[in-house]
Amino acid sequence: MESRLEVGESRLLNVRQLLELEFEIPQFQRPYDWNDAQIDDFIRDLDECKRTRIPLFLGLVVLHVAQGRFAIIDGQQRLTTLMLALANGHAEAVLRAENGPRRPWIRPRSDDVDYTTALLAGHPQVPTTLSQWLLKRACQRLAEGALDLQTVLDCEVIAYVAPSLAGATRLFERINLRGKMVCEFDLVKNKLIELAAQERSENARLELEELITRRYDTLYRILDPKHHGPAYDSDKLLRQHWILFSSSQFKSGQHVLERFNAWMEESTPERGVSRCIEDYLTTLVQVAQVWIQVERPYTVGRGIYCEALYKALLDFTKVGRESEMQPLIIAAILKWGNDATKVVRFCEVSSLRAALAKKRTNYGRAVKWRLARQLFAHKLIDGRGHLGQR
Numbered sequence: 516m517e518s519r520l521e522v523g524e525s526r527l528l529n530v531r532q533l534l535e536l537e538f539e540i541p542q543f544q545r546p547y548d549w550n551d552a553q554i555d556d557f558i559r560d561l562d563e564c565k566r567t568r569i570p571l572f573l574g575l576v577v578l579h580v581a582q583g584r585f586a587i588i589d590g591q592q593r594l595t596t597l598m599l600a601l602a603n604g605h606a607e608a609v610l611r612a613e614n615g616p617r618r619p620w621i622r623p624r625s626d627d628v629d630y631t632t633a634l635l636a637g638h639p640q641v642p643t644t645l646s647q648w649l650l651k652r653a654c655q656r657l658a659e660g661a662l663d664l665q666t667v668l669d670c671e672v673i674a675y676v677a678p679s680l681a682g683a684t685r686l687f688e689r690i691n692l693r694g695k696m697v698c699e700f701d702l703v704k705n706k707l708i709e710l711a712a713q714e715r716s717e718n719a720r721l722e723l724e725e726l727i728t729r730r731y732d733t734l735y736r737i738l739d740p741k742h743h744g745p746a747y748d749s750d751k752l753l754r755q756h757w758i759l760f761s762s763s764q765f766k767s768g769q770h771v772l773e774r775f776n777a778w779m780e781e782s783t784p785e786r787g788v789s790r791c792i793e794d795y796l797t798t799l800v801q802v803a804q805v806w807i808q809v810e811r812p813y814t815v816g817r818g819i820y821c822e823a824l825y826k827a828l829l830d831f832t833k834v835g836r837e838s839e840m841q842p843l844i845i846a847a848i849l850k851w852g853n854d855a856t857k858v859v860r861f862c863e864v865s866s867l868r869a870a871l872a873k874k875r876t877n878y879g880r881a882v883k884w885r886l887a888r889q890l891f892a893h894k895l896i897d898g899r900g901h902l903g904q905r
Contacts, residue, residue, distance in 0.1 A: 520536065520578070520585070520674055520676050521676065522580060522676050522677075522678050523676065523677075523678050524675070524676055525575075525673055525674065525675035525676075526673070526674055527671055527672075527673050528671065528672060528673075528674050529570065529668065529669055529670060529671050530597060530601070530667060530668045530669070530670050530671075531668050533594075533597075533672070533674070534608050534609075534620065536585055537583070537584045537585065537611075537620075537622075538578075538584060538585050538586075538587055538594065538620065538621040538622065539581070539584045539585070539586055539587070539621070539622040540586070540587055540591045540595075540621065540622065540623050540624055541581070541586045541587075541588070541624075541728065542624055542625060542728050542729075542731075542732045543704060543708075543727060543728040543731040543732065544587070544588075544591055544624065545591075545698075545701060545735065546623075546624060546626070546627065546644070546645070546646030546735055546739070547591075547592065547595055547623070547627070547646040547649055547650050547653075548592065548645075548646065548649060548746065549592050549595075549596055549649060549653055550649070551652065551656065553592075554596065554652075554653050554656045554657065555656065557596060557600075557657075558656070558657065558660040558662065561600075561660075561662055561663070561666050561667065561670075562660075564666050564669070564670075565663045565666045570669040570670060570671050571666070571669070571670045571671070572670075572671050572672070573590075573593050573597075573670055573671065573672045574590070574593070574672065574673070575589070575590070575672070575673045575675060576589065576590030576593070576594065576672045576673065576674045576675070577589035577590065577675055577677060577683050577686050577687055578674060578675065578676045578677065578683070579676070579677050579679070579680050579682075579683040580676060581680075584622070585674075585676070586680075586683075587621070588677070588680075588683035588684055588686075588687050589683075589686070589687040590672065591621075593672070594621050594672075595621055595623070595650075596653060596657075597667065597670060598619065598620055598621050598635070599634075599635075599650065599653050599654045599657055600657045600662055600667050601664075601667055601668075602634070602635040602637075602654065603654075603657060603658050603662065604662075604664045605664055605667075605668075606635055606636065606637065608620065609621075609635055610632065610635050610636060616632075617632060617636070618632060619631050619632055619635055624646075624732075624735075626644065626646075626736070627644070627646055627647060627650065630642070630643075630647045630650070631650060634650060634651060634654055639651050639654070643741065644739045644741060645739050645740050645741070645742065645744075645746060646739070648742065679712060680708055680712065680724065681708055681709045681711070681712030682712075684704075684705035684706075684708045684709055685705070685709055687705055688702055688705050688706070698749060698750060699750045699753055699770060699771050699772050700749035700750055700752070700753050702772050703753065703771060703772055703775055704727070704731055706772060706775065706776070707727050707792055707795075707796070708724065708727060710779065710788050710792065711723040711724050711727060711788070711792070713788060714788065714789070719789065722789075723788070723789050723792060726792070726793060726796070727792065727796065730796035730797070730799070730800060731796075733800055734749075734799065734800060734803055737800070737803045737804055737807060738752070738803065738807065740811075740814065744814070747807060747810065747811075750771075751810075752799075752802070752803055752806050753771045753799075754771060755802060755806055755841050755842055755845065756798065756799050756802040756803070756806075757771045757774060757775075758842045759798075759802060759842050759845065759846055760795065760798055760799075760802075761774065761778060775795075778791075779791055801849065802845055802849075805845045805848050805849055806841070806845055808820070808828070808848075809828060809831075809841055809844050809845055809848070810841075812825060812828035812829050812831075812832065813829060813832075820848075820852070820853055821853040821856070823853070823856045824848075824853050824855060824856045824859065827856050827859040827860050827863065828844075828859055830860075830863050831844070831859055831862060831863040831866070833863075839866075840862040840865070840866055843858065843862060844858065844859055844862055847859070
C-alpha cells in the first residue's frame with residue numbers, strides 16, 4: 516500500500532509505511548520526556564499485541580509539511596519511542612544518509628541530533644541534558660524488553676497532514692483538552708502560533724513564527740535540569756510569570772491560557788499581535804532565568820549570585836511556602852541582583868511566621884513538627900529535602 520500523504524488528508528499507516536516518509540521535530544516542541552512507566556506500558560502493550568496478533572494502535576499523529584519533511588506537531592513522543600524500539604534490531608531503517616553523515620529517521624530538536632544518531636547506531640554518548648538521559652534510558656528498557664520486530668512494524672497510527680501550522684496546533688489543542696490533563700505551557704505556545712497565523716503578510720507571519728520558535732527553544736534550554744533529576748514544572752513557571760506580567764489579580768484556580776486570551780483581545784487593537792507576543796515571550800524568558808534559581812538554588816544558584824544571596828535562597832526553601840513568595844523574590848532579583856538578599860530574608864521570615872501561626876490545620880502542624888524535628892537533630896533540611904546551613 517502506498518504511504519504517500521497529501522495536505523489535508525488523514526490515513527491509517529503502519530510503521531513500515533511510516534518508514535518511507537521523512538519526519539522532524541520542530542525546534543519549538545518539547546524535548547523527549549517519556550519516563551520508565553510510559554516505556555513499560557508501551558512494552559506491555561506490544562507483548563499483548565504479539566500474543567493476540569492484533570496491531571497496536573497508537574492514535575492520531577498530527578503533521579505539517581515544512582521544508583520537504585513532515586513536522587510532527589502531535590505524536591513526537593510516540594514516534595520517537597517507535598524509532599528507539601526499531602533501533603534494537605532494525606538500525607539501518609532508522610538511520611538515513613543525507614549527503615554524507617547519517618541522520619535519524621525522525622530528526623529530533625537540534626540539541627539532540629548528534630546524541631540520538633550515536634544512540635541509534637549503538638554508540639551512546641554521555642547524556643548532557645534530561646531529554647538525552649531519558650532517550651538513553653528508554654533505549655535500554657526497550658532492549659531489555661526483547662521486543663518482537665514484526666510487532667513493532669505492525670503498529671498503526673492515523674496520520675493527518677494539516678494545511679497550516681496554526682491548523683495543526685489548533686487540532687493538537689482540541690485533542691488534548693478532551694478529558695485529559697494537559698500542560699498549559701504547550702497550550703499557550705500553540706495559541707501563540709495560532710495568533711501568528713492571523714498576520715496578513717506572509718513575511719510578518721514567518722517572522723513571528725520564527726520568534727516563537729527561538730523563544731521556546733531558549734525556554735526549553737533554561738528548563739532542562741541538565742541531569743536525570745525531575746523536570747521543572749513549566750506550568751508553575753507560567754503562573755509565576757503571569758502574576759508579574761499582568762496587572763490584573765490572578766487567582767490560584769485560574770488558567771493562564773484563559774487569562775492570556777482575554778489579555779490579547781484587550782491589547783491587540785492598540786499594540787498589534789506581533790508586539791504583544793514579543794513582549795509576552797521576552798518577559799517569560801527573563802522570569803524563567805531567575806525562576807529556576809529560586810526554585811532549585813541547590814542545583815543552579817551557586818556561582819550565579821553572591822554567597823549571601825545564594826544562602827538566603829537555600830534557607831527560603833526550608834519553609835516549603837515558596838509558591839506565594841516567589842513572584843516577589845523573582846522581581847527583586849531582576850531589579851536589584853545580589854542586592855535582593857534582604858528581600859529574600861524578609862520573605863523567609865515572613866513565610867516562617869505565617870507557617871508557625873497556622874492553627875488547627877494539618878499543614879500548619881506538619882510544618883511546625885518538621886522544623887522541630889530538624890532543630891532537635893541539629894540540622895535543617897530545605898524544601899526539596901537537601902541539607903542546609905544557618
